Amino acid sequence: MDVRFEDSDLERVEREANFTAKLSPALVKAFRKRMQMVRAAHDERDFYAMKSLHYEQLKSNPDQHSMRLNDQDRLVIELERGSETKTVVVVGIEDYH
DSSP: OEEEESSHHHHHHHHOTTOOTTOOHHHHHHHHHHHHHHHHOSSHHHHHHOGGGOOEEOSSOTTEEEEESSSSEEEEEEEEEOSSOEEEEEEEEEEOO
């Protein structure tokens, strides 16, 4: 799947080894691991199949979904459907506790 970022800092966290955007090292590691899974997925059905992601639609915004990074943080994404490809838009990291 194609990936686009709404937050340029998160894009840098994924691409630059030394950039953390003031996130904890454990959260950075979890984020990078999730982004590998996102990039490897064919479509959102792959997210549902990986039960450990806890992939779910947000009640507050039906266009957004979240997946677990750790016990308290979630990666918030939106899905854009183009003519041939699907794009995951990374919205941000949210604390859900």
